Amino acid sequence: MALLLLGAVLLLSSATAATAQDCANATFQAGRSFRRCNALPVLGASLHWTYHPANGTADVAFRAPQGSGGWVAWGINTGPGTGMAGSSVFIASHSQNGTGGGGAVSVLTTVLESTSPSLRNGSLKFDVPAPPAAEYTGGAYTIYATVALPGNSTLQNTVWQAGPVSGGSISMHPTSGPNLRSTMRQDFLSG
Numbered sequence: 001m002a003l004l005l006l007g008a009v010l011l012l013s014s015a016t017a018a019t020a021q022d023c024a025n026a027t028f029q030a031g032r033s034f035r036r037c038n039a040l041p042v043l044g045a046s047l048h049w050t051y052h053p054a055n056g057t058a059d060v061a062f063r064a065p066q067g068s069g070g071w072v073a074w075g076i077n078t079g080p081g082t083g084m085a086g087s088s089v090f091i092a093s094h095s096q097n098g099t100g101g102g103g104a105v106s107v108l109t110t111v112l113e114s115t116s117p118s119l120r121n122g123s124l125k126f127d128v129p130a131p132p133a134a135e136y137t138g139g140a141y142t143i144y145a146t147v148a149l150p151g152n153s154t155l156q157n158t159v160w161q162a163g164p165v166s167g168g169s170i171s172m173h174p175t176s177g178p179n180l181r182s183t184m185r186q187d188f189l190s191g
């Protein structure tokens with residue numbers, strides 16, 4: 001019993017250490033690196049970025065754990081709201097190729113018109129100067145995106161999310177707990 005408990009405590013503390021170190025010591029494919037990062041308050045997610053003041057853009061990597069059969073998303077709400085509706089988002093998932101998915105990881109860019117959005121792949125409410133990309137490694141998706149920060153402002157209302165894919169479609173995320181707290185005013189200057 002005591003041994004079991006100790007095992008649980010060890011597991012817990014190593015999981016905590018992994019989270020703290022995830023942000024600063026995260027590594028990325030294709031030689032990418034980012035100057036700053038924030039461990040986001042919910043969904044085990046982190047945001048990594050490099051801000052370029054000269055042209056008001058930020059290179060961003062959003063990473064969140066999720067099963068390979070699910071999706072994750074990150075985006076910016078250009079207002080007037082701060083939540084999901086009205087946000088311009090990047091959604092990563094595996095292409096649902098035949099039975100059971102397993103295709104490449106693709107990125108959908110879409111403006112969420114409401115809380116039941118059409119998810120049409122299109123342009124966002126800010127410039128995206130380079131095509132976004134995503135990868136799935138170690139049980140987490142990472143979305144790579146370059147964004148022209150709306151209004152050339154380093155303070156933005158950001159949103160993120162994770163949910164299931166069913167029948168080949170991005171489906172509704174859980175509607176309680178952490179999934180309803182995944183918004184944050186992000187400071188791209190200081191973090």
Ligand SMILES: *[C@@H]1O[C@H](CO)[C@@H](O)[C@H](O)[C@H]1NC(C)=O
Nearest residue numbers: 017020021022023024025026
């Ligand atoms: C994380 O990176 C810092 C420097 O970037 C290094 O000092 C530290 O030892 C690293 N931690 C781990 C657990 O690798």
Ligand SMILES: *[C@@H]1O[C@H](CO)[C@@H](O)[C@H](O)[C@H]1NC(C)=O
Nearest residue numbers: 052053054055056057129130
């Ligand atoms: C913005 O500036 C950075 C750094 O100077 C540069 O690497 C990047 O290509 C520029 N982006 C655009 C869209 O001009």
Ligand SMILES: *[C@@H]1O[C@H](CO)[C@@H](O)[C@H](O)[C@H]1NC(C)=O
Nearest residue numbers: 053054055056057151152153
């Ligand atoms: C964005 O703001 C910075 C100063 O904060 C300025 O140097 C830069 O020229 C602006 N860029 C654009 C594209 O407006």
Ligand SMILES: *[C@@H]1O[C@H](CO)[C@@H](O)[C@H](O)[C@H]1NC(C)=O
Nearest residue numbers: 094095096097098102103104
């Ligand atoms: C399905 O998978 C095949 C082989 O991996 C790939 O060539 C094709 O582009 C995929 N189709 C879609 C719609 O993802």
Ligand SMILES: *[C@@H]1O[C@H](CO)[C@@H](O)[C@H](O)[C@H]1NC(C)=O
Nearest residue numbers: 091106107108109121122131
């Ligand atoms: C959305 O459109 C872009 C550009 O045409 C494409 O590269 C991307 O794969 C599309 N995403 C999905 C999920 O179809």
